[in-house]
Amino acid sequence: MKQAYFEEPHGGAPANGYLESKVIEAIADWCDALHGEFSLQDAFAALASGLGAEAGMLVRTHLNDLRPARIAIWDNLAERSSSPLKASFADGHFGRHLARPRPASVWLASMHDGSQDTDPALEIWQARRGMVEFAVLVLASGPTTRDHIELHFGERMSIATQSALGVVLPTMARTWASRQVGLVTRTVVNHRIAQETGDVRPGQKMLLGPSNPAKLSRAEFRVCLLLSRGLSVLGVAEELSVSEATVRSHLRSIYAKTETSGLAELVFNLLRARPDDSALSDLRCA
Structure with missing residues (x-):
């Protein structure tokens, strides 16, 4: 050729x-x-x-x-x-x-x-x-x-x-x-969810939204944000300079507040109802 x-x-x-x-x-x-x-x-x-x-x-x-x-x-x-x-x-x-x-x-x-x-x-x-x-x-x-x-x-x-x-x-x-880290995976998953289920339902919680509907603490909010960006539990611990045990302690509290059964369901909900990045600008400065 x-x-x-x-x-x-x-x-x-x-x-x-x-x-x-x-x-x-x-x-x-x-x-x-x-x-x-x-x-x-x-x-x-x-x-x-x-x-x-x-x-x-x-x-x-x-x-x-x-x-x-x-x-x-x-x-x-x-x-x-x-x-x-x-x-x-x-x-x-x-x-x-x-x-x-x-x-x-x-x-x-x-x-x-x-x-x-x-x-x-x-x-x-x-x-x-x-x-x-x-x-x-x-x-x-x-x-x-x-x-x-x-x-x-x-x-x-x-x-x-x-x-x-x-x-x-x-x-x-x-x-x-x-x-x-996780940019491609997160974006592809978001496209797939949109194709399979349509847009987020009006009543569905946007866990990382400005109103913070689950009443997450500042540390818990950061953990969820990093998980939504594709990081693993270990990756979150390294990013926040804390132990993996500390992250898992935060997760137990997050599961209770968000009424999720575990990490897989939490990440799914975070990706499915993730707000625009502009809504998270305050967190980046923290």
Whole structure:
């Protein structure tokens, strides 16, 4: 096949001239989002839009069965289109060539010569939506999972956009590697819960909400917040600089106040009814 990816282009320095202010701001928001200080969904939407895409998806793929899990999605015309973006097309289009990609590499459909085993799903969706270019931006590639971004464009990707990607993608990949613990798992679980059960029921307690309905103490609230971010009991103890026994003592009190039967049910409720991060800003300063 033809070379289907490119890395930082030759003469990378001049590409800075192509980086518009909104792209630079989007990268700053992306970095903040990966550390829990900004909405990952909003940061991804701003980034995809800033790069000129019409739609995009942030995906984690489990390589044992090529099962994609959506982390974030953005579609400029989702509400007005009969074919909104819902599926990941990366593996169906690039197949085995994308099995072990280089982190911070960009794969373009227009540079892929295709084969008889290529899934036609991308081509069909592009025709329905009037898309002409598809790009995969690899953030991380390990033995069991691959994290990447998929972008859809209504026009061929310009040299300016390619150059911009060559400049910003290495930074995106580095910050992705140092993201907040549990970010991907928490976000994927939240999507799954929303799909299976819909939004949080009106009467359901938002345990970490500003009103603190379970009347958690300051220490208990911190324990719940860290659990909602994907930390284990040991991880919570290390983060708070206390013993694991102290954390478990807090948990016994939390179970009683929240009427939960154990850690699994507590974490489920925390993820299912987690408020916006803005509501927790006071705790970050504590």
